[in-house]
Amino acid sequence: MRAADALVVGAGLAGLAAAERLAAAGRRVVIVEARDRTGGRIHTVERPGPDPPVELGAEFVHGHSAELLELIRAADLTLEDVPERHQPGPGVAGWPHPDPRALLARLLRRPSEALPDRPVAELLRELPGELGRSGDLEAVAGYLQGFHAADLALLGTRALAENEAAEDAEGDEPHRLREGYGALVRWLVDRLDPGLVEIRLRTVVRAVRWREGEVRLEVRPPDGATSDIVAPRAILTLPLPMLRRPPDDPGAVPVDPAPAGWPAALAALHRGAAERIVLRFDERWWMSGPGANPGFVHGTSEPFPVWWTSLPSLAPVLTGWTGGPRAAALAGHGMETVLRAALESLASVFARDAAGLRSLLRSADRHDWTADPFSGGAYSYGGVGAIEARAALARPVAGTLFLAGEAVAERGRNGTVHGALASGREAAARLLGQE
Ligand SMILES: Cc1cc2nc3c(=O)[nH]c(=O)nc-3n(C[C@H](O)[C@H](O)[C@H](O)COP(=O)(O)OP(=O)(O)OC[C@H]3O[C@@H](n4cnc5c(N)ncnc54)[C@H](O)[C@@H]3O)c2cc1C
Structure with missing residues (x-):
């Protein structure tokens, strides 16, 4: 050239x-x-067999960005709806979980002069009265740390309001590419x-x-x-x-x-920290008992507080997710430490025994994006x-x-x-x- x-x-x-x-x-x-x-x-690992590809980085197509959807169509890839069935794990008390985005909308949708640009942690400290019920503040904080991978002492109110407005405009429902x-x-x-x-x-x-x-x-x-x-x-x-x-x-x-x-x-x-771990089991052991066939299963204070299945695929795969300070605490640790934290979280959320879950485990995949010299974090x-x-x-x-x-x-x-x-x-x- x-x-x-x-x-x-x-x-x-x-x-x-x-x-x-x-x-x-x-x-x-x-x-x-x-x-x-x-x-x-974007780092997709493909393995032989019927399971969906393993996503170590980005997984979901969020909402309906016209540019991305047009590209997906042009590439002739299959966009699958991910059922948004959120529920608490059988081991979790304190449900119903308030909708954190609806709560945030109450805090953020105000004229911009009434929303001074400052750390979200300050806003949350001053406004608990606006979030009526006990547990609301924790729900909002957990969502911001998990989804935005953010430290609330650094996340800015106006930047967050802009993120929320973008999701309102383009949707926040998740989809997945079948091919990865x-x-x-x-x-x-x-x-x-x-x-x-x-x-x-x-x-x-x-x-x-x-x-x-x-x-x-x-x-x-x-x-x-x-x-x-x-x-x-x-x-x-x-x-x-x-x-x-x-x-x-x-x-x-x-x-x-x-x-x-x-x-x-x-x-x-700011750079955000997030950790995902993808666990493949012998069988879909979560398919029996109350709350069987979930989409997203939530815990509370576990190192990995959110788990999702690979629906609509019926593969025996669960993905664990954590963001913000909890994810930052796992960065730099080896697979065995992270896997132990993941299995203990899973056992706590699903009221199971961690050793029993380990015996059903066939493979575990993760990538340490924070320690990765060419990313230095998950997303900003x-x-x-x-x-x-x-x-x-x-x-x-x-x-x-x-x-x-x-x-x-x-x-x-x-x-x-x-x-x-x-x-x-x-x-x-x-x-x-x-x-
Ligand atoms: C765990 C995880 C989950 C995510 N989930 C989602 C999701 O579900 N949906 C979603 O929309 N987004 C998600 N994201 C975010 C999404 O992956 C990123 O926003 C997007 O892929 C970033 O693209 P980019 O091109 O800006 O950066 P990158 O993809 O990071 O590209 C930058 C490139 O620069 C290279 N580079 C770095 N340093 C050097 C150097 N010194 N010399 C030469 N090259 C260098 C890197 O290797 C890299 O290839 C997720 C991210 C992570 C980490």
Whole structure:
């Protein structure tokens, strides 16, 4: 391939979507990716046999984002409805669980002057009276930590209100791709014209040096010898931690010179921690007794407080989920520690015996996204000032540097696959508009 017109850092959904748009406009693109695979935080493991593929990263298609649904249709993939049957585990007291999103709507839907931008923890501390019943505050806090992977001392009220508004507009009902999210990534990669787009895997970007009209990526390719890749423009889809780490941190990707406003804007966005563990059993032991055939089963204070089945598939598979501080506490631990925590949680939620459940277990899968050097967390959430910060980060820098990825996705779509897709496409459109 001749010299590139643009570089794209990262072959997750944002990077692939950006490259696809640039190539469609006839630009030559080099995608530089640290891992030995494409997809980033979409990581689907396919095993022989009838079970659905195992998702280690993104699993659900949330709501009905037109862009993502159009892509799924074009790729001819099968979108399955996931039955939203939520119930407490047989071992859990204190149900009915209040609907946390309805409670949040009462807190957040107020004129913006009456919703000062501040940490959600402060709002919850001051407003328990508005959340009438006992247990309501815990329900809201549990939802925010679990779903948004957030530390409530950092999550900003206006960023959260924007997330909730986006879900109201685009829906929050979950769907799943029968073929797995990885099939969508494969389809996107296969569509890239090899005459225009080159993907360099196992190539770690160590630093980004730029001046107007030139970006120089310092890279370490598989042979270990450091070299530079140069092009007039670049779209960076690096996850937040790589951009936020101090330049002397080994996992940092310093941008030199730091574009005006970036350090302050990046400080208003936060990395969230989430852990999923996928357990395959000999049989669907949860199918007997009261509450059989559940969709989502909730506990309370367990390390993994939420479990779901793989419905509509009847595979004997349960996925455990935890987010926020509970997930952060598991990061860096080995599989056996996490599996023990998961089985004890499952036993507590379903009123079973952990050793008995272990004897029915056939396989367990998880990925430590927080310890992963190329993600440094699961997905982002906005702190105080996040809305202005994302708008600032979306602005092209001297027509040369462009930022994309779920963390900078605007209109409340951060932390999602459809947000990453939209942000990659928007960055590509901005780049083409600046040539
Ligand atoms: C456990 C988990 C569950 C999730 N569940 C859902 C869900 O159900 N639904 C949903 O919509 N979203 C979900 N998400 C979020 C979704 O996966 C992300 O928002 C989206 O995939 C992010 O895409 P991206 O392109 O912005 O980032 P990434 O996919 O992270 O892509 C960035 C790429 O940059 C590469 N990179 C990093 N550092 C370097 C470097 N120094 N040099 C070169 N390359 C580098 C990375 O390897 C990566 O491939 C989940 C995420 C996780 C972790």
